[in-house]
Amino acid sequence: MLTSQLLAKIGVADVRYLTKKGLYQVVTHLAELNGFNFNAVNYKVNSIELAKEVCHNLHLEYLDFKTLDLCGILYKSEKSTSIALNSRRSAGGRNFDCMHELIHYWLHGEEAFYCSNKLEPSSTSNYFEWQANEGAAQFLMPYQVFIPAYCRLKNSLSVTHNEGEANKEIVARLQRRFNVGKKSVEIRIKSLEHEIKHYINGVPIGELEILSANK
Ligand SMILES: [Zn+2]
Numbered sequence: 001m002l003t004s005q006l007l008a009k010i011g012v013a014d015v016r017y018l019t020k021k022g023l024y025q026v027v028t029h030l031a032e033l034n035g036f037n038f039n040a041v042n043y044k045v046n047s048i049e050l051a052k053e054v055c056h057n058l059h060l061e062y063l064d065f066k067t068l069d070l071c072g073i074l075y076k077s078e079k080s081t082s083i084a085l086n087s088r089r090s091a092g093g094r095n096f097d098c099m100h101e102l103i104h105y106w107l108h109g110e111e112a113f114y115c116s117n118k119l120e121p122s123s124t125s126n127y128f129e130w131q132a133n134e135g136a137a138q139f140l141m142p143y144q145v146f147i148p149a150y151c152r153l154k155n156s157l158s159v160t161h162n163e164g165e166a167n168k169e170i171v172a173r174l175q176r177r178f179n180v181g182k183k184s185v186e187i188r189i190k191s192l193e194h195e196i197k198h199y200i201n202g203v204p205i206g207e208l209e210i211l212s213a214n215k
Pocket of ligand 1 (some may be wrong): 005100101104113115116128129134
């Protein structure tokens with residue numbers, strides 16, 4: 001877990017009360033600490049390699065979970081870290097799932113996490129699930145990189161494709177670009193829709209206001 005000094009340094013008193021904007025600041029800091037730069041050409045993260053570098057004494061397993069809904073398990077102890085990923089999910093899906101577990105690893109004090117993509121709304125553990133999902137999305141597909149890439153594709157493909165085909169092709173290309181699953185890209189586009197609108201209306205990427213879903 002991140003030390004309280006580190007959180008204080010980036011102005012976070014308590015991870016339980018992070019807004020989307022605050023969470024993105026924490027994730028940006030985490031990415032920088034681990035040597036990533038959102039301005040790099042072809043920004044792409046392999047979260048499994050990253051987990052091997054950062055997790056204390058990592059045991060990583062790929063398990064046949066029987067259901068696609070169970071994405072990953074994280075168990076932290078004094079001696080070691082265990083992450084189990086679902087071998088039935090795609091490579092891109094597992095890249096997202098492992099990043100999700102890394103966000104728990106860094107931010108959340110609990111010992112064990114059983115992560116499913118079937119969420120019950122409004123409990124504390126689901127707030128942590130929201131943070132892990134939104135944090136993983138920002139680490140793997142930073143809005144600073146994702147929004148311009150999305151808009152460039154939208155512009156060029158809308159000339160040659162009808163809207164439905166263009167949207168499919170945009171998702172497929174962004175999946176490859178960021179090494180994530182189809183669903184992760186679709187959710188990312190949806191969750192950034194206000195920011196995308198403002199960007200299209202001329203707000204520079206560095207000046208976009210990050211809005212929480214309820215705003
Ligand atoms: Zn989780």
